[in-house]
Amino acid sequence: MHIKPVVDDIYRLSVNIEDTNYLFEGIWPIPHGISINGYLIKAEKNVLIDLTQDIFSFPQEFVQQMGGVALDIEDIDILVVNHMEPDHSGWLREFCKRNSKAVIYCTKKAVPLLNAFAGVPAERAIAISDGMILEVGDYQLQFFDTPNIHWPETMMTYERKRKILFSCDAFGSYGSIDENAIFDDQVSSEKHAFFEQEALRYYANIVATFSPFVLKGLEKLSGLEVKVICPSHGIIWRENPAVIINHYQRYAEYCKGPAEREVTVVWSSMYGNTKQVLNLVIETLRKRDIPVHVFQVPGDEIGYILASAWKSAGLIFGMPTYEYKMFPPMAHVIDELQVKKVTNKKVFRFGSYGWSGGAQKDFENKTEKSGWDKLGYYEWQGAPTDQDKAAIQQELHTYCDALIEFTS
Numbered sequence: 475m476h477i478k479p480v481v482d483d484i485y486r487l488s489v490n491i492e493d494t495n496y497l498f499e500g501i502w503p504i505p506h507g508i509s510i511n512g513y514l515i516k517a518e519k520n521v522l523i524d525l526t527q528d529i530f531s532f533p534q535e536f537v538q539q540m541g542g543v544a545l546d547i548e549d550i551d552i553l554v555v556n557h558m559e560p561d562h563s564g565w566l567r568e569f570c571k572r573n574s575k576a577v578i579y580c581t582k583k584a585v586p587l588l589n590a591f592a593g594v595p596a597e598r599a600i601a602i603s604d605g606m607i608l609e610v611g612d613y614q615l616q617f618f619d620t621p622n623i624h625w626p627e628t629m630m631t632y633e634r635k636r637k638i639l640f641s642c643d644a645f646g647s648y649g650s651i652d653e654n655a656i657f658d659d660q661v662s663s664e665k666h667a668f669f670e671q672e673a674l675r676y677y678a679n680i681v682a683t684f685s686p687f688v689l690k691g692l693e694k695l696s697g698l699e700v701k702v703i704c705p706s707h708g709i710i711w712r713e714n715p716a717v718i719i720n721h722y723q724r725y726a727e728y729c730k731g732p733a734e735r736e737v738t739v740v741w742s743s744m745y746g747n748t749k750q751v752l753n754l755v756i757e758t759l760r761k762r763d764i765p766v767h768v769f770q771v772p773g774d775e776i777g778y779i780l781a782s783a784w785k786s787a788g789l790i791f792g793m794p795t796y797e798y799k800m801f802p803p804m805a806h807v808i809d810e811l812q813v814k815k816v817t818n819k820k821v822f823r824f825g826s827y828g829w830s831g832g833a834q835k836d837f838e839n840k841t842e843k844s845g846w847d848k849l850g851y852y853e854w855q856g857a858p859t860d861q862d863k864a865a866i867q868q869e870l871h872t873y874c875d876a877l878i879e880f881t882s
Contacts, residue, residue, distance in 0.1 A: 486511055579608065658713050728818075
């Protein structure tokens, strides 16, 4: 990639992770890649806002891009570290070895992490105070402490004159970026739809647990006039930054409920007996004009299930009993949904059992503090009969009535 101008002497540096086998944070598949963005301000003192990960040839690519405006590592006077997670700070150790003069601006909580992650002494850092302003020539950088979006030491940087918010992980998304389409006004409507889905999945995977802090952060920043949003992952929003702000507001508010009038169905089946009623479940919901998103476990990846569940007001689990408990792959999904605080949902469960039940009791015990409104369940022994199917359908209509009322 090449260095790209944003406004005046502010530039974007960026690389794409495009290895389809790479797992973001060691967990989340990114089949469409992800960008890692840093930002350079060329001024009386040169400022670098956020770094990159020390993988592949990313540090060398950042250096090469800086050369596009005749700068090298040694020319950086100020390094702003909005967030210490290694995808933004992994290059910090080598950067500081080559540049011994740059002063690091970060939050107080980030200062000890400089040494823990990169061996950088605290003496090189200035801990910002919330709202602090740093003047660098014609640029005014204001720092805002935004904890738990999504680490406790996270902050954002705002350039006051040009109204640019360097938001780090906030307002980001999965997806590689074409270097000829880095701004929202350069992206097609189809690509915008793609990035919205990838922003939701990114949010559900990475940020969802901390949604109350996202809401606090949005409220804190609401008094700022923001003309451009420069995130550390994804496209730059210069034409209509309100779009991504509104997306994140909506995603964060899903934690309070209700979410969208949709249902995420997650199912598993050992020998096909639970699966036999799956189409009946889907068809009943669709006849009530309720969109359905269907996932099978094992099989479908948890990151996609999380994104769908986060957006859906309703969850339905289809699973058999396994050794008196929930089917293990489903138990893992339910555990992960609770870890990510997927709450305020209308929930229904169905499933078959063999010589004995037990899945429902296990389900009830493990979701006791989930915040889910469990509206009912239906179990049967062996293969479902016509009477079982009729009973399930009746239960589902009752469920749909409650879901529709909840989302009205």
